[in-house]
Every structure is written in C-alpha cells, then in structure tokens.
Amino acid sequence: MPEVSIVLIEPLYEGNVGFAARVMKNFGFTRLVLVSPCTLGDEAIMRASHARDLLDGARRMTIDEVYRGFDFVVATTGEVSKSVCTPMRMPYYAPAEVREIVADIDGTVAVLFGRENWGLGNSELVRANLICTIPTSGIYPILNLSHAVGILCYELADLPRGTYPLAGQVEMDSLYRHLDSFLDRIDHPDFKRPNTMILLRRVFGRTKLTTREVSTLHGLMRRAEWHMEKKD
C-alpha cells in the first residue's frame, strides 16, 4: 500500500479531530493534515488519547497545497450525484473499491474529509482523482467525522489478519478414521454407519477445525476408549 495521509478540511469540533487521530493510529496511519482546523485544546488531546503525537505532528496545509503536494487525492463525500450527468460527484466508489485502486499507486495518497456540517464543497472536490462514499442507511446517513475516518482507515490498512493453522486433509482423514473406529467400539450398527459418517463429516467439515481442535477430539475419544477398556 502507498503512503496515505488523512486530511481534515476545516473540522469544527476538536473532539472529532482527536478521535480521528486515535482511530488513524489504531489502523497504523500516522500522517494527519489539517486545513484551517478549529482550535485544538484539551478535548482534542483527551479524545486522541495515545495518539496525541499525531495531533502534535499534524501538518497544516491549504487545500491548494494538498492538491499540489499529493500524487493521488481521494475525496470522501456523503452526498453523491443522483444523476450520471453531473460529473462533480460521479462516479463514486465504496471504500473497498478505493482500497483496490489505491493499492496500485506508487506515490503519496491523501484522503480528504470535509466539515462536520456540510462536507466538502465543489471547489474542494473538483480536482480529486476519485470520489469515495461510504454506503449508509437512508434512515440516518450522516456519519460522525471520526467514524468515517475510521472506516476508511480500516479498509486501507494493510494489517495482517490473524492466522491459525487449520487442519489439513490428512489430519481430517485421520480424525474421520478415528471416529469410525470409535463407532465400532460403541457398537454403532453397521446399517446406520454410512449416513452417520456423512453427518459427522458434514459437522466437522464445515467448522474448519484447527490442528489443536483435531488433536483435542482425538484425545477425548482415546480417553473414552480407555475407560471402556477398563470396564470390559
């Protein structure tokens, strides 16, 4: 992913700036640009919490400097054109689509967010490379500024998603063989066996077991087998 800066245009409430800084840092983004912001005081610092360094290090720029200083500018807008005939806010892209487009860019990227009350004006949008709109519900479409920043950062973040070793086919086959022999051990009738085995394969097949879970299931069956041996 390219280097991404978050640009807040004339934010009105310092609490939102602080919250935006926090959620940026949560997703690994540290470059904050402020264009004519409100005064930033205690409320901003409190909301930023451990992202105060982003507030302190925020660059102050004009909108012209933003357009001249970045290679690719994404403008976010809540209000999109209803008609394809007005090119100002059309075509627009959802955050997941923006992620794909931005991933290919070898340069600096700025993501612009407008004022809390009326967003970005046409003169601020006109030079943008791309218009982005977060799909929202008609019942209340107006996102808080920091929530909008959070969703863009979430989508643009290039963070590793936790991985855990899923059991492979060899381990799953061994589990099914053990289940089959376990059914023998508890005198499960032969005529029911095929359907029961299919059912067990369906159950354990769709759960995507980890290797650890498979070995625990083996262990439980072994323990039961051992108790049955004692009894016999």
Place this chain on the structure above:
Amino acid sequence: MPEVSIVLIEPLYEGNVGFAARVMKNFGFTRLVLVSPCTLGDEAIMRASHARDLLDGARRMTIDEVYRGFDFVVATTGEVSKSVCTPMRMPYYAPAEVREIVADIDGTVAVLFGRENWGLGNSELVRANLICTIPTSGIYPILNLSHAVGILCYELADLPRGTYPLAGQVEMDSLYRHLDSFLDRIDHPDFKRPNTMILLRRVFGRTKLTTREVSTLHGLMRRAEWHMEKKD
C-alpha cells in the same frame, strides 16, 4: 442478512453509548441491547444525535438473557490468544469473515462489545459461537468502543453500493473508432498510429468510463471536428 443486535456489556462512558447508537443507525441497525450500562444522560443523547430513538428503545438484559435470547452470539475482543492451545479466544475471525458466516444464519444474531477498559471477560466469552477481532496496528491497538461498533456495523450492513452504468464493449469500440478517425483528421502520422492507439486504449481502458463520460468525449471530438471543418 439475519436480524442483528448490538450488545454493549457494562459500557462505562455514556458518550460512547450515544456514539455507538449513532453509528449503528448510520448503517441501518436499530436493535441496541445494554447490559448493566452506566447512567445515560445528556452526553449520551447529544452523541446519539438523530439516533436518540435507539437509546430510548434499548433493551436492558443480563448476559445470561443475551445467551439464552439469541440464536448466534459473536463476541468481539481486542485481546486474542497468542497460542492455538487456549481455546477461549481462538480461533478468531476478522469482521469481513464474520459477515460471510453470519450471512448464512437464519435466526437472531447478537454482536457483543465489552467494557472500554478491559473488554469482555472469559466468563462472557466462553459461550460465544464466534470470536471476532478487528485487525489493528501494534502501535496503538485499542479502538474506541464506538469505532469498533462502527466497523462491525459497516461490515455487517447489507446496503446497496451505488451503481452507475459503465460503458460496455460496444460503446468503447465506438469511442476507439472515433479516436482513430479523429487522429486521421489531425494528420496523425500512420507510422505512429498503432502505438498511439494502444496507448489510448490503455488510458481509457483502465479508467472504467461511464456511458455519460464516453458520450462527452464523443461530443468534444465532434466539436473539434466541426471547428476544423470551418477552418479548412
């Protein structure tokens, strides 16, 4: 998508409850459940803004009632197991994966969020069907409660993404033919033509033009042609 409720377990700050209600409604979710919340006063109402109805309509439940009352419970946690050997918070899923799993459920779904200071305890997690973790940056992994709620709601929302008619192959071919004849008209040399046409196809091919944009480009060329005709 199934019916999804957002459950806040013992939230400590009323502002976060208000903000969580707002961002829920932004993504079309209206079912808020509160388990032993802090007192909700003016701050919660102010942050909820036009989602005050969600605060007023929030159900109060115990954690036991939540587990008995919902068909499928997703527990969110910022803290995941480092080892596959501790099954409490393992395996865990990213929000986009949770969306896919939840989409198949024919029943009621609850998404649980813990306290601002220490999240969900093991006794609250143990009965969950699924553990969800939002991938965050190691530099500051602690999300504000309402930002976490926002990201889950964003992923789980079943909102239409704006669509606009992209120009199809027939329209694009007609544009390329027009460009080719336009190059004739401006005496573009034949020996350069193949490479220039490839370049133009690359440029307009990757931009995914809308039908409106294609027709505007035709119009611009026609207008230039008309002016050139006048001059000849």
